[in-house]
Amino acid sequence: MGATVELIYQYRQLVGRCDAGTGLDFDEIDTLNSVESQLPPQPPIEHDDWYTGETSEAIPAVLRGYRLNDDVDIVNLGPLGCVCRRAPFAEEGTTVEVVVEREAPAVSYRFKAEVRWMQDDGDDFALGLAFVGVPLQVRYSTSRERTATASPEAQVAA
Numbered sequence: 001m002g003a004t005v006e007l008i009y010q011y012r013q014l015v016g017r018c019d020a021g022t023g024l025d026f027d028e029i030d031t032l033n034s035v036e037s038q039l040p041p042q043p044p045i046e047h048d049d050w051y052t053g054e055t056s057e058a059i060p061a062v063l064r065g066y067r068l069n070d071d072v073d074i075v076n077l078g079p080l081g082c083v084c085r086r087a088p089f090a091e092e093g094t095t096v097e098v099v100v101e102r103e104a105p106a107v108s109y110r111f112k113a114e115v116r117w118m119q120d121d122g123d124d125f126a127l128g129l130a131f132v133g134v135p136l137q138v139r140y141s142t143s144r145e146r147t148a149t150a151s152p153e154a155q156v157a158a
Contacts, residue, residue, distance in 0.1 A: 004059075004077060005059065005077070005100050005102070005109055006109075007035055007038055007039055008039070008077060008078070008079055008111075009109050009111075009135050009137055010031070010035050011032070011035045011036065011039060011079045012079065012111065012131055012134065012135045013134055013135060013137075014028055014031065014032045014035070015032070015079075016133055016134030016135070017134060019133075020134065036079075039078070039079050040078065042078030042079055042080050042081075058073035058074065058075050058085070059073065059074040059077060059100060060072075060073060060074075060100075060101075061073070061074050061084065061098050061099060061100045061101075062098075062099040062101075063084060063087055063088070063090075063096055063097070063098060063099075063127075064096060064097040064098075064099060065090065065094060065095065065096035065097065066094070068088055068090065068096060070086075070087065070088045071086065072084040072085065072086050072087045072098075072127075073085045073086050074098070074100070079131075080130060080131060081113060081116070081128065081129045081130040081131050082098065082111075082113070082129050082131075083126060083127070083128055083129070084098070084126065084127045084129060085121060085124065085126050086121075086124045087121075087124055087125045087126065087127045088124070088125065089118070089125055090115045090118060090125070090127055091115065091118075092115050092116065092117060092118060093114065093115065094114070094115045095112065095113070095114055095115075095132070096112075096113055096114075096115060096129065097110055097111070097112055097113070098110070098111045098113055098129065105139065106139065106140050106141055107137060107138070107139050107140075108137070108138040108139075108140065109135060109136075109137055110135060110136040110137075110138065111131050111135045112131070112132050112133045112135070113129035113130060113131050113132060114129065114130050114132055115127055115128070115129060116128045116129065116130050
């Protein structure tokens with residue numbers, strides 16, 4: 001799970017910077033080529049081309065937005081977007097945030113996405129989300145953990 005989310009994060013980070021017009025240096029272009037070669041191809045964000053069924057590697061996430069803060073399962077994740085099951089109702093065109101948390105190391109990946117399609121899934125819904133913009137990665141720890149990993153010079157200065 002972690003490697004796939006990290007690759008998608010790196011890809012979206014670099015592509016988002018290109019889309020924003022800030023450009024990439026040569027090392028970043030090489031990194032983008034390397035990441036693209038490791039990612040499987042993904043169809044366009046259209047309902048008919050997406051797998052929405054059960055998968056053994058569902059990634060737990062939180063879907064946030066206007067009046068949304070719900071746990072979901074990501075069953076299909078790619079560089080262009082994802083499919084979430086156990087999702088709440090969300091209208092097509094709505095902008096949401098997909099938050100994926102990792103315990104070790106303590107990292108939170110936050111992807112901005114647009115709802116492209118919605119399918120009734122019994123008590124819940126399945127949502128097709130297209131990623132937009134540059135994602136955010138948040139690393140967090142307690143102050144005790146930061147002190148334990150600090151260099152000896154920093155501990156002496158404190």
